Amino acid sequence: MVGRHCDCTLIKNQLFSGSSEQNIILIVGMVGIGKTTVARNVYEDPSVASYFDVRAWVTIPPRQHYSSTRMLSQLLHSITPVEVPNIIKKGSTPHELSMQLIVEVAKRLSKCNNIQQGWKKIEKELESLGLLDRNALSVSYDMLPYHLKVCFLYFGVFPKRKKILVKMLIMLWIAEGFVNPLKHKEFEDEAYEYLQELTDRSLLLIEDRSCNGKIRTCRMHSALHSFCIGEAQKGGILCAVNTQQHSGLSLKAFTNSCRWLSAYSHSFDYYVLFGTNIPCSIFFFLENPEMFVPPKLLRVLAFDTSISLQRMPVQLGGLVFLRYLSITQWFEDLDDVVSNNPNLETLVVSGNGAPTVHLPSSIWKPPNLRHLELGNSYMVDPPSADKNNLQTLSWVVRPIHCRQKVYNKFPNIKNLKIFLKDDIEPSHIGGSCSNPIILDHFDFLEGLEKLSILDSIGLNAALPEECVYPLGLKKLKLSGTNISERDLNVIAKLPQLEVLKLENAFHGTVWNSLSKGGFPVLVFLLLEAKELKQWVVGQKHFRMLKHLVLRSCNCLEQIPECFERIPLLESIGLEGCHSSLAASAKELQQKRRFKDVKIKILGPEYDDSQNTHTELCM
Numbered sequence: 001m002v003g004r005h006c007d008c009t010l011i012k013n014q015l016f017s018g019s020s021e022q023n024i025i026l027i028v029g030m031v032g033i034g035k036t037t038v039a040r041n042v043y044e045d046p047s048v049a050s051y052f053d054v055r056a057w058v059t060i061p062p063r064q065h066y067s068s069t070r071m072l073s074q075l076l077h078s079i080t081p082v083e084v085p086n087i088i089k090k091g092s093t094p095h096e097l098s099m100q101l102i103v104e105v106a107k108r109l110s111k112c113n114n115i116q117q118g119w120k121k122i123e124k125e126l127e128s129l130g131l132l133d134r135n136a137l138s139v140s141y142d143m144l145p146y147h148l149k150v151c152f153l154y155f156g157v158f159p160k161r162k163k164i165l166v167k168m169l170i171m172l173w174i175a176e177g178f179v180n181p182l183k184h185k186e187f188e189d190e191a192y193e194y195l196q197e198l199t200d201r202s203l204l205l206i207e208d209r210s211c212n213g214k215i216r217t218c219r220m221h222s223a224l225h226s227f228c229i230g231e232a233q234k235g236g237i238l239c240a241v242n243t244q245q246h247s248g249l250s251l252k253a254f255t256n257s258c259r260w261l262s263a264y265s266h267s268f269d270y271y272v273l274f275g276t277n278i279p280c281s282i283f284f285f286l287e288n289p290e291m292f293v294p295p296k297l298l299r300v301l302a303f304d305t306s307i308s309l310q311r312m313p314v315q316l317g318g319l320v321f322l323r324y325l326s327i328t329q330w331f332e333d334l335d336d337v338v339s340n341n342p343n344l345e346t347l348v349v350s351g352n353g354a355p356t357v358h359l360p361s362s363i364w365k366p367p368n369l370r371h372l373e374l375g376n377s378y379m380v381d382p383p384s385a386d387k388n389n390l391q392t393l394s395w396v397v398r399p400i401h402c403r404q405k406v407y408n409k410f411p412n413i414k415n416l417k418i419f420l421k422d423d424i425e426p427s428h429i430g431g432s433c434s435n436p437i438i439l440d441h442f443d444f445l446e447g448l449e450k451l452s453i454l455d456s457i458g459l460n461a462a463l464p465e466e467c468v469y470p471l472g473l474k475k476l477k478l479s480g481t482n483i484s485e486r487d488l489n490v491i492a493k494l495p496q497l498e499v500l501k502l503e504n505a506f507h508g509t510v511w512n513s514l515s516k517g518g519f520p521v522l523v524f525l526l527l528e529a530k531e532l533k534q535w536v537v538g539q540k541h542f543r544m545l546k547h548l549v550l551r552s553c554n555c556l557e558q559i560p561e562c563f564e565r566i567p568l569l570e571s572i573g574l575e576g577c578h579s580s581l582a583a584s585a586k587e588l589q590q591k592r593r594f595k596d597v598k599i600k601i602l603g604p605e606y607d608d609s610q611n612t613h614t615e616l617c618m
Helices: 005-015 035-043 046-051 068-077 102-110 115-127 134-142 146-157 166-176 187-200 222-234 332-339 485-491 561-565 579-591
Strands: 205-209 215-219 238-242 260-264 281-285 300-303 324-327 346-349 371-374 392-397 415-420 450-454 475-479 499-503 510-513 524-528 534-537 547-551 571-575 598-602
Touching: 005 035, 005 046, 102 115, 134 222, 146 166, 146 187, 146 222, 146 238, 166 187, 166 215, 166 300, 166 324, 166 346, 187 215, 222 238, 324 332, 485 510, 561 579, 571 579, 579 598
Parallel strands: 238 260, 260 281, 281 300, 300 324, 324 346, 346 371, 371 392, 392 415, 415 450, 450 475, 475 499, 499 524, 510 534, 524 547, 547 571, 571 598
Antiparallel strands: 205 215
């Protein structure tokens, strides 16, 4: 009950609210965090006992052991022979137990002579927080259906407290064969529902959400992570090698010990299990990993993006079963792996920087390729044949490739990210400051939902006069381009656009958004416009906007008055903007007719003491 007295007080206040009906008060939180302890404490509190004529305590067993007769008998034995009214008011707000015990930690640290040692001791205690009843955790795990059990255990391949990108996790689940979608349903959509169900069962922690509310990153609590590793190793499917504890052993010694082999360096205890399974997945979360010849049945080979590799000292040929390959740098050996692999679904080469490397066109050969993500260091020519299965594409292209005949090669693309580069002089391609490069024909990508165009080298890329976007576009990011006020008003008419990010993409001094009902479902707007002086917004624009971020708007002195009347607006973020714009934001905050707006101001002339209300996470 340390740190839980406030929870008990809040719950008792709900019980004593004076309503003539009985409330259902839900107490939710991670398994083992103390929900039953809090409930028992409230139940046995003398004030509760004296307030209610009838009290009863009943425990509902797991589904496989559930018996309504036994439960009713238990209920009747726990109450006095007084008639029990059966009136229940539904819809009460759940009481969620917090993970932090901040006040108690502060009290303990205030009494420590050595703060650093005190923090280390508390950290070790927090590692075990939540495992007050391991049996309760086992029961929750046992109740999971098989497809969720294996997804849950898979978190053991990641280091403890690792923040996991949901997009990557879903790709891995699909590559491992965990996802079985229903008819007319995409693999990715079904996998996200798996993730949502694990979150709803309080088995995962949400680290960050995207602008439209979807989970972007998540992690597993360290106590659950230890349980997860233990269960996975009981089944002989995971070998988590702590390279600090086993520095003298060769990783090759573990190749026949498990189905999933994960190598990382961590100060807390991990386990090593030797078995007879052949590994299908190998993960590296450490610098300069010792390489070895992986088994030919390998499905997944993944290197963490933080790893900087200088070379690949082994031959990787023969990995014909590989479905997922994520690496930080391209190597010659990868050409054979990719071009001769009929099963490859996901290829990620995350290297960024200069110089640009031209990859072979054989990268398009895998017939089942669904996701190709290349960092801005890698350029590849368009494919010669249609890639019907490709859904995600991130690549460096020449402006001459942004044409209809290229887009037609990707009929089912959903997420397109373009890095504009060119290894030819601008004068040879007709591109200069006075003669911009025109990007066109996005409307041929009928299924496109996310589009990002990044021009970081000043190619002066622009849109044509009659530019048309796919009507189903939900997210649009333009960085370094040269779009006009007319372009903005075209974008404003997109019926499903939820997120718009304009990073140094609009260079005009005036933006008049006066067309009726512009940006009908936009939730998030980021505007970086250094020359913008005047911004006029129509009455019925941005009606669904929740988050506004203005960056480097040095000439803009006032936020349009219409934002004062947007009912759903939650936050305004200012970064490197004019001081009068900050004053305008605070004035808008005071005039709000519906609810408060959170303000976050970033810049050398501001400090945290000037931020008002809850700070916006940029």
